[in-house]
Amino acid sequence: MLTGARLVLPTGVVEGGLLAVERGRIAAAGPAGPSPVPGALDLTGRTVVPGFVDLHVHGGGGASYASGVAEEALTAARTHLEHGTTTTMASTVTGEIEELCRQAAVLSELVEDGVLAGIHFEGPFISHQRCGAHRPDLLRDPDPAVVRRLVHAARGAARMVTLAPELPGGLESVRLLADLGVIAAVGHTDADYATTLKAVEAGATVATHLFNAMPAIHHRDPGPIVALLEDERVTVELVNDGVHLHSAVLQLAFGAAGASRVALITDAMGAAGMGDGLYPLGPLEVRVAGGVARLVEGGSIAGSTLTLDTAFKRAVTVGGLSLTDAVRALSANPAALLGLSAEVGSLEAGKYADLVVLDSASHDLVAVMRRGRWVTGADRLTPAQVA
Known part of the structure; x- marks a missing residue:
């Protein structure tokens, strides 16, 4: 579960959004609820875009x-x-x-x-x-x-x-x-x-x-x-x-x-x-x-x-x-x-969890996830975020 990030969705940009990943796919992507999500990865100050x-x-x-x-x-x-x-x-x-x-x-x-x-x-x-x-x-x-x-x-x-x-x-x-x-x-x-x-x-x-x-x-x-x-x-x-x-x-x-x-x-x-x-x-x-x-x-x-x-x-x-x-x-x-819109290309439920995490201020790459697995960037997240 990822929370706090700016999510760039097909419908627009959501600030402080929530993105859930299950079995390598996106389970949900949208505004976060009013209550904190236990165990979620806090990506405040980050922007998440599709791979x-x-x-x-x-x-x-x-x-x-x-x-x-x-x-x-x-x-x-x-x-x-x-x-x-x-x-x-x-x-x-x-x-x-x-x-x-x-x-x-x-x-x-x-x-x-x-x-x-x-x-x-x-x-x-x-x-x-x-x-x-x-x-x-x-x-x-x-x-x-x-x-x-x-x-x-x-x-x-x-x-x-x-x-x-x-x-x-x-x-x-x-x-x-x-x-x-x-x-x-x-x-x-x-x-x-x-x-x-x-x-x-x-x-x-x-x-x-x-x-x-x-x-x-x-x-x-x-x-x-x-x-x-x-x-x-x-x-x-x-x-x-x-x-x-x-x-x-x-x-x-x-x-x-x-x-x-x-x-x-x-x-x-x-x-x-x-x-x-x-x-x-x-x-x-x-x-x-x-x-x-x-x-x-x-x-x-x-x-x-x-x-x-x-x-x-x-x-x-x-x-x-x-x-x-x-x-x-x-x-x-x-x-x-390429005819792949059903699987990749946007942050939508049901598609592969292919994500790019960027710094919201500089737009520099922070981390990459493919099919629900972090490829790179886990070392850039603080222990408090991954706890």
Whole structure:
């Protein structure tokens, strides 16, 4: 039983609330009664939000999902879990199809074990002109037969594929993915406005790290950004690390799309939770300096070192978001996109007890609970609180 905390619920913010956990799930969440609850954990001065859901993350803790090594995947997932991400996807990077199929087979076992929520294939079906931190010689057109092969290699664990719809086979592959129940995401694309609209009509529902790796907005050639922002069927990913996007652009995107259509992601690579240095990103080498990840060759931004607790804090302190809108963007919206709203994404009775405890004044992370068990932060609670 948790009492005294500020609870960020779907219906609004409750001060001095009560949250009960039973058998790994939330039994109750709302205003506290007039009488003290014996044995309850006093979280006065703390804010409790639902566990974060990351749609797009490549690694962390010095490990990469693209390694195709289960131990590295576990390290990456654990690193982000300790920063509040209780539901996480595993994003790959461009590689040979055979290698991606091998990675998918390994990662699918962790999906079956409940460690991961699914697999996101970012590449190789992307534009040479907008490839960013993907090896150009490994890129290929989105042949529907190859796309189907990759999805099948994931044995039901494929949840999202990022592709450039203007490439040969792009729109057909979007339709295929929609038919297979896999999210088609528009990203790393040189598509124009009209082609992007066609992709959405074909079934694309996500904008992969909007603004990045796509043409900028021009007043006579609006390009993919405007098409993706204006369509209510599209969830737009934003990387809120202060490097990928200016805070004014973040606010612009929220204003255009509305809080119900934004998902804040990390796009993190292996350096998340680590220090500066050299790290692999698939077949490429990345140098992290001052927390910013860039390719050794060419200098392109190569993902981020972001964790979602930092993204949450930036959203409310720099981005000016309300607590409820920040929770939507980091928990409720991505959970809904993945079809997981019945289990995660909000503090409601019956859902998993996936909780992030924050300091109410600084918004810094204090503790994390997943499935009713404290993952980290128990040492930050005083003996009087846990008595």
